[in-house]
Amino acid sequence: MTFDVAAIRKDFPILDRTVRGGKPLIYLDSANTSQKPRQVIDAMTEFYERYNANIHRATHELGEEATEAYEGARAKVAAFIGASEQSEVVFTKNVSEAINLVAYSLGNSGRIGAGDEIVVTEMEHHSNLVPWQLLCQRTGARLRWFSVTKDGRLDLGQAGDLINERTKVVAIAHQSNVLGTINPVSEIAARAHAAGALVLADAAQSVPHGLVDVSSLGADLVGFTGHKMCGPTGIGVLWARRQLLEELPPFLGGGEMIESVWMDHSTYAAPPHKFEAGTMPIAEAVGLGAAIDYLSDLDLTAARAHEQQLLGRALAALCDIEGVRILGPAGTADRGSALSFTVKGVHPHDISQVLDDAGVAVRAGHHCAWPLHRALGVQSSTRASFYLYNTMDEVEALADGIRTAQKFFGTR
Protein backbone atom coordinates (compact mmCIF):
# COMPACT_ATOMS: atom_id res chain seq x y z
CA MET A 1 0.00 0.00 0.00
CA THR A 2 1.19 3.47 -0.66
CA PHE A 3 1.88 5.74 2.22
CA ASP A 4 0.53 9.25 1.67
CA VAL A 5 3.27 11.48 3.05
CA ALA A 6 1.72 14.60 1.61
CA ALA A 7 -1.47 13.96 3.58
CA ILE A 8 0.51 13.27 6.74
CA ARG A 9 2.54 16.45 6.36
CA LYS A 10 -0.68 18.45 6.36
CA ASP A 11 -1.29 17.27 9.93
CA PHE A 12 1.92 18.91 11.15
CA PRO A 13 1.47 22.69 11.10
CA ILE A 14 5.13 23.42 11.79
CA LEU A 15 6.19 21.76 8.54
CA ASP A 16 4.66 24.72 6.73
CA ARG A 17 6.94 27.30 8.21
CA THR A 18 10.06 28.71 6.68
CA VAL A 19 13.38 29.28 8.38
CA ARG A 20 16.53 31.34 7.82
CA GLY A 21 15.08 33.90 5.53
CA GLY A 22 12.32 32.09 3.71
CA LYS A 23 13.59 28.55 3.22
CA PRO A 24 11.12 25.72 3.73
CA LEU A 25 11.85 23.82 6.92
CA ILE A 26 13.40 20.42 6.32
CA TYR A 27 13.19 18.78 9.70
CA LEU A 28 15.62 15.88 10.02
CA ASP A 29 15.94 15.91 13.80
CA SER A 30 13.07 13.72 14.91
CA ALA A 31 15.32 11.39 16.90
CA ASN A 32 15.93 14.44 19.06
CA THR A 33 12.28 15.37 19.29
CA SER A 34 9.51 14.77 16.80
CA GLN A 35 7.10 17.38 15.52
CA LYS A 36 3.51 17.35 16.75
CA PRO A 37 0.39 16.84 14.67
CA ARG A 38 -2.53 19.24 14.92
CA GLN A 39 -4.52 16.51 16.69
CA VAL A 40 -2.09 16.53 19.64
CA ILE A 41 -1.94 20.31 19.85
CA ASP A 42 -5.74 20.51 19.73
CA ALA A 43 -6.19 17.83 22.39
CA MET A 44 -3.98 19.76 24.79
CA THR A 45 -5.70 23.06 24.04
CA GLU A 46 -9.05 21.43 24.52
CA PHE A 47 -7.95 20.07 27.87
CA TYR A 48 -7.03 23.54 29.09
CA GLU A 49 -10.04 25.21 27.53
CA ARG A 50 -12.69 22.68 28.48
CA TYR A 51 -11.83 20.42 31.41
CA ASN A 52 -8.65 21.49 33.16
CA ALA A 53 -8.66 20.22 36.74
CA ASN A 54 -6.43 18.20 39.00
CA ILE A 55 -6.89 14.47 38.82
CA HIS A 56 -7.91 11.88 41.39
CA ARG A 57 -8.56 14.48 44.05
CA ALA A 58 -11.17 16.82 42.57
CA THR A 59 -14.77 15.91 43.40
CA HIS A 60 -16.38 17.87 40.61
CA GLU A 61 -17.28 17.24 37.02
CA LEU A 62 -14.15 18.81 35.60
CA GLY A 63 -12.03 16.67 37.90
CA GLU A 64 -13.86 13.57 36.75
CA GLU A 65 -13.28 14.43 33.12
CA ALA A 66 -9.62 15.23 33.66
CA THR A 67 -9.10 12.00 35.58
CA GLU A 68 -10.84 10.05 32.88
CA ALA A 69 -8.66 11.60 30.20
CA TYR A 70 -5.47 10.97 32.17
CA GLU A 71 -6.30 7.37 32.92
CA GLY A 72 -7.59 7.02 29.39
CA ALA A 73 -4.16 8.02 28.13
CA ARG A 74 -2.66 5.30 30.30
CA ALA A 75 -4.98 2.78 28.69
CA LYS A 76 -3.96 3.97 25.22
CA VAL A 77 -0.27 3.62 26.07
CA ALA A 78 -0.87 0.13 27.45
CA ALA A 79 -2.66 -0.94 24.29
CA PHE A 80 -0.04 0.64 22.01
CA ILE A 81 2.81 -1.33 23.57
CA GLY A 82 0.90 -4.54 24.18
CA ALA A 83 0.88 -4.33 27.98
CA SER A 84 -1.50 -6.79 29.60
CA GLU A 85 -2.64 -4.31 32.25
CA GLN A 86 -3.01 -0.55 32.38
CA SER A 87 -1.55 -0.53 35.88
CA GLU A 88 1.76 -1.62 34.39
CA VAL A 89 2.12 1.80 32.80
CA VAL A 90 3.71 4.44 35.03
CA PHE A 91 3.82 8.03 33.83
CA THR A 92 7.09 9.90 34.35
CA LYS A 93 8.55 13.16 33.12
CA ASN A 94 10.58 11.48 30.36
CA VAL A 95 12.54 8.30 29.75
CA SER A 96 15.46 9.66 31.76
CA GLU A 97 13.24 9.87 34.81
CA ALA A 98 11.84 6.42 34.11
CA ILE A 99 15.35 4.93 34.15
CA ASN A 100 16.33 6.90 37.24
CA LEU A 101 13.18 5.68 38.93
CA VAL A 102 14.23 2.09 38.31
CA ALA A 103 17.84 2.65 39.36
CA TYR A 104 16.89 4.40 42.61
CA SER A 105 14.11 2.05 43.46
CA LEU A 106 16.27 -1.01 42.82
CA GLY A 107 19.00 0.52 44.97
CA ASN A 108 16.56 1.20 47.79
CA SER A 109 15.09 -2.28 47.52
CA GLY A 110 18.32 -3.79 48.80
CA ARG A 111 18.54 -5.99 45.71
CA ILE A 112 21.86 -4.51 44.59
CA GLY A 113 25.03 -4.60 46.66
CA ALA A 114 28.81 -4.79 46.56
CA GLY A 115 29.96 -7.61 44.31
CA ASP A 116 26.87 -7.40 42.14
CA GLU A 117 27.16 -6.39 38.51
CA ILE A 118 25.13 -4.13 36.26
CA VAL A 119 25.57 -4.52 32.53
CA VAL A 120 25.02 -1.76 29.97
CA THR A 121 26.42 -1.15 26.50
CA GLU A 122 28.86 1.27 24.98
CA MET A 123 26.13 2.64 22.71
CA GLU A 124 23.87 3.90 25.50
CA HIS A 125 22.45 7.38 25.63
CA HIS A 126 23.77 9.06 28.80
CA SER A 127 20.24 8.58 30.20
CA ASN A 128 20.76 4.84 30.30
CA LEU A 129 24.31 5.06 31.57
CA VAL A 130 24.69 7.76 34.21
CA PRO A 131 21.81 6.49 36.44
CA TRP A 132 23.57 3.10 36.57
CA GLN A 133 26.92 4.72 37.33
CA LEU A 134 25.22 6.51 40.22
CA LEU A 135 23.61 3.28 41.42
CA CYS A 136 27.01 1.56 41.36
CA GLN A 137 28.52 4.41 43.37
CA ARG A 138 25.77 4.12 45.97
CA THR A 139 25.84 0.37 46.30
CA GLY A 140 29.37 -0.72 45.46
CA ALA A 141 28.10 -2.75 42.50
CA ARG A 142 30.31 -2.99 39.42
CA LEU A 143 29.36 -1.53 36.05
CA ARG A 144 30.22 -3.62 32.99
CA TRP A 145 29.38 -3.13 29.34
CA PHE A 146 29.12 -4.66 25.91
CA SER A 147 31.45 -3.04 23.40
CA VAL A 148 30.39 -1.97 19.96
CA THR A 149 31.84 -3.53 16.83
CA LYS A 150 33.20 -1.50 13.92
CA ASP A 151 29.93 -1.89 12.02
CA GLY A 152 27.96 -0.54 14.95
CA ARG A 153 26.55 -3.71 16.49
CA LEU A 154 26.89 -5.04 20.02
CA ASP A 155 29.69 -7.55 20.43
CA LEU A 156 27.44 -10.39 21.56
CA GLY A 157 30.44 -12.70 21.90
CA GLN A 158 30.99 -11.00 25.25
CA ALA A 159 27.63 -12.08 26.59
CA GLY A 160 28.91 -15.26 28.22
CA ASP A 161 31.44 -13.35 30.27
CA LEU A 162 29.36 -10.24 30.94
CA ILE A 163 26.14 -11.92 32.01
CA ASN A 164 26.74 -14.24 34.93
CA GLU A 165 25.42 -15.11 38.39
CA ARG A 166 26.57 -11.73 39.75
CA THR A 167 24.57 -9.79 37.14
CA LYS A 168 21.56 -8.04 38.63
CA VAL A 169 20.48 -5.74 35.81
CA VAL A 170 21.10 -5.63 32.08
CA ALA A 171 20.12 -2.20 30.69
CA ILE A 172 20.29 -1.75 26.93
CA ALA A 173 18.99 0.51 24.22
CA HIS A 174 16.42 -1.17 22.01
CA GLN A 175 17.47 1.15 19.21
CA SER A 176 20.58 3.34 19.28
CA ASN A 177 19.90 7.05 18.93
CA VAL A 178 23.23 7.49 17.13
CA LEU A 179 23.82 4.35 15.07
CA GLY A 180 20.23 3.39 14.43
CA THR A 181 21.17 -0.17 15.40
CA ILE A 182 18.27 -2.25 16.64
CA ASN A 183 19.61 -4.51 19.35
CA PRO A 184 18.47 -8.11 19.87
CA VAL A 185 16.81 -7.41 23.21
CA SER A 186 14.98 -10.71 23.49
CA GLU A 187 18.14 -12.72 22.82
CA ILE A 188 20.05 -10.80 25.49
CA ALA A 189 17.08 -10.95 27.85
CA ALA A 190 16.93 -14.74 27.56
CA ARG A 191 20.52 -14.97 28.78
CA ALA A 192 19.97 -12.37 31.48
CA HIS A 193 16.89 -14.14 32.76
CA ALA A 194 18.73 -17.44 32.86
CA ALA A 195 21.26 -15.71 35.11
CA GLY A 196 18.50 -14.25 37.28
CA ALA A 197 19.00 -10.66 36.16
CA LEU A 198 16.40 -8.06 35.33
CA VAL A 199 16.39 -6.47 31.88
CA LEU A 200 15.59 -2.85 31.14
CA ALA A 201 15.16 -1.69 27.55
CA ASP A 202 15.54 1.98 26.69
CA ALA A 203 12.93 2.11 23.96
CA ALA A 204 12.98 5.88 23.42
CA GLN A 205 13.91 5.41 19.76
CA SER A 206 11.86 2.32 18.95
CA VAL A 207 8.41 3.01 20.41
CA PRO A 208 7.91 6.05 18.12
CA HIS A 209 8.08 3.71 15.13
CA GLY A 210 5.62 1.26 16.62
CA LEU A 211 8.33 -1.33 17.14
CA VAL A 212 7.59 -2.32 20.71
CA ASP A 213 5.36 -5.08 21.96
CA VAL A 214 6.33 -5.57 25.59
CA SER A 215 4.81 -9.03 25.67
CA SER A 216 7.39 -10.29 23.19
CA LEU A 217 10.32 -7.88 23.65
CA GLY A 218 11.68 -9.85 26.58
CA ALA A 219 12.51 -6.92 28.84
CA ASP A 220 11.14 -6.65 32.38
CA LEU A 221 11.22 -2.88 32.30
CA VAL A 222 10.77 -0.61 29.29
CA GLY A 223 11.14 3.17 29.22
CA PHE A 224 10.25 5.69 26.53
CA THR A 225 9.51 9.34 26.12
CA GLY A 226 6.43 11.09 24.72
CA HIS A 227 8.10 13.88 22.81
CA LYS A 228 9.79 11.58 20.30
CA MET A 229 6.50 9.96 19.28
CA CYS A 230 4.42 12.97 18.23
CA GLY A 231 3.52 13.73 21.84
CA PRO A 232 4.45 16.70 24.00
CA THR A 233 7.52 17.15 26.17
CA GLY A 234 7.21 16.54 29.90
CA ILE A 235 5.70 13.07 29.72
CA GLY A 236 7.43 9.71 29.64
CA VAL A 237 6.55 6.13 30.42
CA LEU A 238 7.92 3.29 32.44
CA TRP A 239 6.36 -0.07 31.75
CA ALA A 240 7.10 -3.00 34.02
CA ARG A 241 5.39 -6.23 34.95
CA ARG A 242 2.81 -5.70 37.65
CA GLN A 243 4.55 -7.97 40.12
CA LEU A 244 7.85 -6.16 39.77
CA LEU A 245 6.15 -2.79 40.27
CA GLU A 246 4.59 -4.16 43.43
CA GLU A 247 7.93 -5.35 44.75
CA LEU A 248 9.85 -2.17 44.03
CA PRO A 249 9.79 0.58 46.69
CA PRO A 250 8.63 4.08 45.71
CA PHE A 251 11.02 6.53 44.08
CA LEU A 252 9.64 9.99 44.88
CA GLY A 253 7.38 10.65 47.84
CA GLY A 254 4.47 13.05 47.96
CA GLY A 255 0.80 13.46 47.27
CA GLU A 256 -1.15 10.74 45.46
CA MET A 257 1.48 8.04 45.90
CA ILE A 258 0.30 7.10 49.40
CA GLU A 259 -2.27 4.81 50.92
CA SER A 260 -2.15 6.19 54.51
CA VAL A 261 0.12 8.70 56.17
CA TRP A 262 1.09 9.10 59.83
CA MET A 263 3.65 11.50 61.24
CA ASP A 264 6.37 8.90 61.35
CA HIS A 265 5.60 6.61 58.42
CA SER A 266 3.39 5.97 55.44
CA THR A 267 2.02 3.14 53.40
CA TYR A 268 1.88 3.39 49.66
CA ALA A 269 -0.67 3.25 46.93
CA ALA A 270 -0.74 0.32 44.55
CA PRO A 271 1.12 0.68 41.25
CA PRO A 272 1.15 2.68 39.09
CA HIS A 273 0.17 5.47 41.53
CA LYS A 274 2.90 4.42 43.96
CA PHE A 275 5.36 5.89 41.45
CA GLU A 276 3.42 9.02 40.53
CA ALA A 277 4.08 11.51 43.32
CA GLY A 278 2.62 14.98 43.17
CA THR A 279 0.51 16.54 40.44
CA MET A 280 1.43 14.83 37.23
CA PRO A 281 1.77 16.43 33.78
CA ILE A 282 -1.92 15.96 33.04
CA ALA A 283 -2.25 17.93 29.83
CA GLU A 284 0.89 16.21 28.58
CA ALA A 285 -0.58 12.79 29.32
CA VAL A 286 -3.67 13.83 27.39
CA GLY A 287 -1.39 14.97 24.55
CA LEU A 288 0.44 11.65 24.59
CA GLY A 289 -2.89 9.87 24.43
CA ALA A 290 -3.77 11.92 21.35
CA ALA A 291 -0.37 11.11 19.82
CA ILE A 292 -1.03 7.42 20.30
CA ASP A 293 -4.46 7.78 18.72
CA TYR A 294 -2.78 9.55 15.83
CA LEU A 295 -0.13 6.86 15.36
CA SER A 296 -2.63 4.06 15.82
CA ASP A 297 -4.84 5.48 13.07
CA LEU A 298 -1.93 5.32 10.64
CA ASP A 299 -0.61 2.21 9.01
CA LEU A 300 2.60 2.02 11.03
CA THR A 301 3.93 -0.85 8.98
CA ALA A 302 3.64 1.32 5.88
CA ALA A 303 5.16 4.24 7.79
CA ARG A 304 8.16 2.10 8.72
CA ALA A 305 8.55 0.92 5.15
CA HIS A 306 8.54 4.56 4.09
CA GLU A 307 11.18 5.46 6.69
CA GLN A 308 13.27 2.51 5.56
CA GLN A 309 13.14 3.79 1.98
CA LEU A 310 14.31 7.20 3.12
CA LEU A 311 17.07 5.62 5.17
CA GLY A 312 18.16 3.40 2.30
CA ARG A 313 18.34 6.34 -0.08
CA ALA A 314 20.20 8.44 2.50
CA LEU A 315 22.72 5.68 3.15
CA ALA A 316 23.35 5.37 -0.59
CA ALA A 317 23.52 9.12 -1.18
CA LEU A 318 25.95 9.73 1.67
CA CYS A 319 28.08 6.76 0.68
CA ASP A 320 28.55 8.45 -2.68
CA ILE A 321 30.01 11.59 -1.14
CA GLU A 322 33.75 11.34 -0.78
CA GLY A 323 34.94 11.97 2.75
CA VAL A 324 31.69 10.94 4.41
CA ARG A 325 31.90 8.18 7.01
CA ILE A 326 28.65 6.65 8.15
CA LEU A 327 28.56 5.55 11.78
CA GLY A 328 26.61 2.37 12.34
CA PRO A 329 25.33 -0.37 10.05
CA ALA A 330 25.79 0.31 6.34
CA GLY A 331 22.52 -1.42 5.39
CA THR A 332 18.94 -0.98 6.49
CA ALA A 333 18.54 -4.40 8.14
CA ASP A 334 17.89 -4.21 11.90
CA ARG A 335 18.46 -0.53 11.70
CA GLY A 336 16.24 2.43 12.43
CA SER A 337 16.26 5.75 10.70
CA ALA A 338 18.82 7.71 12.70
CA LEU A 339 21.85 8.30 10.50
CA SER A 340 25.02 9.74 12.01
CA PHE A 341 28.07 10.59 9.97
CA THR A 342 31.30 12.52 9.84
CA VAL A 343 32.69 14.52 6.94
CA LYS A 344 36.42 14.59 6.53
CA GLY A 345 37.86 18.00 7.25
CA VAL A 346 34.59 19.67 8.24
CA HIS A 347 33.48 19.74 11.86
CA PRO A 348 29.90 18.56 12.58
CA HIS A 349 28.99 22.01 13.92
CA ASP A 350 30.05 23.54 10.64
CA ILE A 351 28.17 20.92 8.63
CA SER A 352 25.01 21.53 10.64
CA GLN A 353 25.43 25.28 10.27
CA VAL A 354 25.59 25.04 6.50
CA LEU A 355 22.62 22.66 6.49
CA ASP A 356 20.70 25.00 8.78
CA ASP A 357 21.38 27.79 6.37
CA ALA A 358 19.61 25.72 3.73
CA GLY A 359 16.70 25.09 6.09
CA VAL A 360 17.81 21.57 6.97
CA ALA A 361 17.62 20.89 10.72
CA VAL A 362 19.97 18.15 11.96
CA ARG A 363 21.86 17.56 15.19
CA ALA A 364 25.59 17.96 15.72
CA GLY A 365 27.66 16.83 18.66
CA HIS A 366 27.90 13.58 20.56
CA HIS A 367 24.10 13.21 20.84
CA CYS A 368 24.34 12.33 24.54
CA ALA A 369 26.43 9.29 23.67
CA TRP A 370 29.94 10.45 24.37
CA PRO A 371 31.47 7.09 25.24
CA LEU A 372 30.11 5.68 21.98
CA HIS A 373 31.81 8.43 20.00
CA ARG A 374 35.06 7.74 21.83
CA ALA A 375 34.73 4.05 21.06
CA LEU A 376 34.24 4.84 17.37
CA GLY A 377 37.25 7.13 17.44
CA VAL A 378 35.34 10.26 16.49
CA GLN A 379 35.00 13.38 18.54
CA SER A 380 31.48 14.17 17.42
CA SER A 381 29.16 13.62 14.49
CA THR A 382 26.25 15.03 12.56
CA ARG A 383 22.96 13.15 12.75
CA ALA A 384 20.01 13.22 10.39
CA SER A 385 16.95 11.29 11.51
CA PHE A 386 13.85 10.50 9.51
CA TYR A 387 10.29 10.12 10.63
CA LEU A 388 6.97 9.42 8.99
CA TYR A 389 6.58 12.96 7.63
CA ASN A 390 9.91 13.17 5.79
CA THR A 391 10.27 12.92 2.04
CA MET A 392 12.78 11.75 -0.56
CA ASP A 393 13.36 15.36 -1.59
CA GLU A 394 14.44 16.11 1.95
CA VAL A 395 16.99 13.31 1.78
CA GLU A 396 18.37 14.87 -1.40
CA ALA A 397 18.53 18.25 0.35
CA LEU A 398 20.64 16.63 3.06
CA ALA A 399 23.11 15.24 0.55
CA ASP A 400 23.22 18.55 -1.33
CA GLY A 401 23.85 20.42 1.92
CA ILE A 402 26.78 18.21 2.79
CA ARG A 403 28.33 18.87 -0.62
CA THR A 404 27.76 22.60 -0.16
CA ALA A 405 29.56 22.47 3.19
CA GLN A 406 32.48 20.64 1.60
CA LYS A 407 32.73 23.34 -1.04
CA PHE A 408 32.33 26.13 1.47
CA PHE A 409 35.14 24.84 3.66
CA GLY A 410 37.26 23.96 0.69
CA THR A 411 37.66 20.27 1.31
CA ARG A 412 36.25 19.30 -2.08
Add this chain to the structure above:
Amino acid sequence: MPGRDVESGVMQLESMYQEIILDHYRHPHHRGLREPFDAEVHHVNPTCGDEITLRVTVKDAGGEPAIADVSYDALGCSISQASASVLTDLVIGKPVSEALAVSDAFLDLMHSRDSEPDDEVLGDAVVFAGVAKYPARIKCALLGWMAWKDATARAVSSLEVED
Protein backbone atom coordinates in the same frame (compact mmCIF):
# COMPACT_ATOMS: atom_id res chain seq x y z
CA MET B 1 12.63 33.89 17.60
CA PRO B 2 10.70 33.15 14.43
CA GLY B 3 11.75 35.14 11.43
CA ARG B 4 14.59 36.95 13.18
CA ASP B 5 16.67 37.16 10.05
CA VAL B 6 15.43 38.30 6.73
CA GLU B 7 18.66 38.40 4.78
CA SER B 8 19.14 35.85 2.04
CA GLY B 9 20.71 32.55 3.00
CA VAL B 10 24.11 32.94 1.43
CA MET B 11 24.53 36.28 3.10
CA GLN B 12 23.73 34.72 6.44
CA LEU B 13 26.35 32.02 6.14
CA GLU B 14 28.94 34.51 5.09
CA SER B 15 28.06 36.89 7.89
CA MET B 16 29.02 34.14 10.28
CA TYR B 17 31.95 32.62 8.46
CA GLN B 18 33.82 35.82 7.68
CA GLU B 19 36.95 35.42 5.58
CA ILE B 20 39.12 36.29 8.60
CA ILE B 21 37.51 33.49 10.60
CA LEU B 22 38.09 30.97 7.82
CA ASP B 23 41.70 32.15 7.49
CA HIS B 24 42.39 31.66 11.17
CA TYR B 25 40.66 28.28 11.02
CA ARG B 26 42.79 27.10 8.11
CA HIS B 27 46.00 28.64 9.40
CA PRO B 28 45.77 28.97 13.17
CA HIS B 29 48.24 31.25 14.95
CA HIS B 30 50.32 30.23 17.98
CA ARG B 31 48.97 26.72 17.88
CA GLY B 32 50.72 23.84 19.67
CA LEU B 33 51.67 23.46 23.32
CA ARG B 34 54.88 25.21 24.37
CA GLU B 35 57.15 25.15 27.42
CA PRO B 36 57.64 26.76 29.83
CA PHE B 37 54.22 27.71 31.15
CA ASP B 38 52.78 28.94 34.42
CA ALA B 39 49.34 27.40 34.14
CA GLU B 40 47.60 24.81 31.97
CA VAL B 41 43.86 24.19 31.76
CA HIS B 42 41.64 21.81 29.87
CA HIS B 43 38.16 23.01 28.94
CA VAL B 44 35.38 21.09 27.23
CA ASN B 45 32.16 22.14 25.58
CA PRO B 46 29.85 19.48 27.01
CA THR B 47 27.25 19.84 24.28
CA CYS B 48 29.55 18.83 21.46
CA GLY B 49 32.67 17.46 23.09
CA ASP B 50 34.95 20.14 21.65
CA GLU B 51 38.01 20.57 23.81
CA ILE B 52 41.00 22.77 24.32
CA THR B 53 44.17 22.44 26.36
CA LEU B 54 45.62 25.89 26.88
CA ARG B 55 48.76 27.18 28.56
CA VAL B 56 49.55 30.67 29.74
CA THR B 57 52.91 32.13 30.63
CA VAL B 58 53.05 35.44 32.42
CA LYS B 59 55.99 37.79 32.85
CA ASP B 60 56.69 40.85 34.88
CA ALA B 61 56.41 43.98 32.75
CA GLY B 62 57.47 46.94 34.82
CA GLY B 63 55.76 45.86 38.03
CA GLU B 64 52.63 44.55 36.40
CA PRO B 65 51.98 41.06 35.04
CA ALA B 66 51.75 40.66 31.29
CA ILE B 67 50.92 37.73 29.01
CA ALA B 68 54.21 36.32 27.73
CA ASP B 69 52.74 33.44 25.77
CA VAL B 70 49.56 31.51 25.12
CA SER B 71 49.85 28.11 23.54
CA TYR B 72 47.11 25.58 22.93
CA ASP B 73 45.96 22.37 21.39
CA ALA B 74 42.32 22.17 20.43
CA LEU B 75 39.79 19.91 18.77
CA GLY B 76 36.74 21.65 17.50
CA CYS B 77 34.75 23.47 14.88
CA SER B 78 35.89 26.36 12.74
CA ILE B 79 34.45 28.92 15.12
CA SER B 80 36.14 27.57 18.24
CA GLN B 81 39.46 27.08 16.43
CA ALA B 82 39.47 30.51 14.84
CA SER B 83 38.42 32.16 18.05
CA ALA B 84 41.34 30.62 19.95
CA SER B 85 43.73 31.72 17.22
CA VAL B 86 42.45 35.31 17.22
CA LEU B 87 42.64 35.35 20.99
CA THR B 88 46.33 34.56 21.02
CA ASP B 89 47.02 37.39 18.60
CA LEU B 90 45.12 39.79 20.81
CA VAL B 91 46.45 38.95 24.24
CA ILE B 92 50.06 37.88 23.82
CA GLY B 93 52.31 40.72 24.93
CA LYS B 94 49.54 42.70 26.61
CA PRO B 95 49.46 43.53 30.32
CA VAL B 96 47.06 41.13 32.00
CA SER B 97 44.65 43.95 32.92
CA GLU B 98 44.43 45.07 29.30
CA ALA B 99 44.07 41.52 28.02
CA LEU B 100 41.22 40.94 30.48
CA ALA B 101 39.52 44.05 29.15
CA VAL B 102 39.69 42.55 25.66
CA SER B 103 38.17 39.32 26.87
CA ASP B 104 35.39 41.21 28.67
CA ALA B 105 34.66 43.09 25.46
CA PHE B 106 34.55 39.78 23.58
CA LEU B 107 32.10 38.34 26.11
CA ASP B 108 29.92 41.41 25.72
CA LEU B 109 30.02 41.04 21.96
CA MET B 110 28.90 37.42 22.23
CA HIS B 111 26.06 38.16 24.61
CA SER B 112 24.54 41.16 22.93
CA ARG B 113 23.20 40.38 19.52
CA ASP B 114 23.24 43.86 18.09
CA SER B 115 25.86 45.93 19.91
CA GLU B 116 28.35 47.98 17.95
CA PRO B 117 31.63 46.22 18.57
CA ASP B 118 34.62 48.39 19.45
CA ASP B 119 37.30 47.38 16.96
CA GLU B 120 39.96 49.31 18.78
CA VAL B 121 39.69 46.96 21.71
CA LEU B 122 38.66 43.84 19.81
CA GLY B 123 40.75 44.03 16.65
CA ASP B 124 40.12 41.00 14.40
CA ALA B 125 37.75 39.60 17.00
CA VAL B 126 34.99 41.94 15.80
CA VAL B 127 34.36 39.51 12.96
CA PHE B 128 32.76 37.19 15.49
CA ALA B 129 29.80 39.58 15.77
CA GLY B 130 27.98 37.38 13.24
CA VAL B 131 28.38 34.35 15.49
CA ALA B 132 26.48 36.09 18.29
CA LYS B 133 23.35 35.82 16.14
CA TYR B 134 23.46 32.03 16.50
CA PRO B 135 22.98 31.24 20.20
CA ALA B 136 24.06 27.64 19.73
CA ARG B 137 27.48 28.74 18.47
CA ILE B 138 28.32 31.29 21.15
CA LYS B 139 29.77 28.57 23.35
CA CYS B 140 32.04 27.55 20.46
CA ALA B 141 33.40 31.08 20.18
CA LEU B 142 33.87 31.34 23.94
CA LEU B 143 35.62 28.02 24.54
CA GLY B 144 39.16 29.37 24.10
CA TRP B 145 38.43 32.62 25.89
CA MET B 146 37.03 30.92 28.97
CA ALA B 147 40.03 28.60 29.05
CA TRP B 148 42.39 31.55 28.67
CA LYS B 149 40.70 33.47 31.49
CA ASP B 150 40.91 30.48 33.78
CA ALA B 151 44.56 29.79 32.95
CA THR B 152 45.50 33.44 33.29
CA ALA B 153 43.91 33.69 36.74
CA ARG B 154 45.88 30.64 37.79
CA ALA B 155 49.12 31.90 36.26
CA VAL B 156 48.76 35.28 37.97
CA SER B 157 48.03 33.72 41.34
CA SER B 158 51.05 31.43 40.98
CA LEU B 159 53.10 34.56 40.26
CA GLU B 160 51.77 36.15 43.44
CA VAL B 161 52.61 33.05 45.49
CA GLU B 162 56.19 33.17 44.28
CA ASP B 163 56.54 36.83 45.28
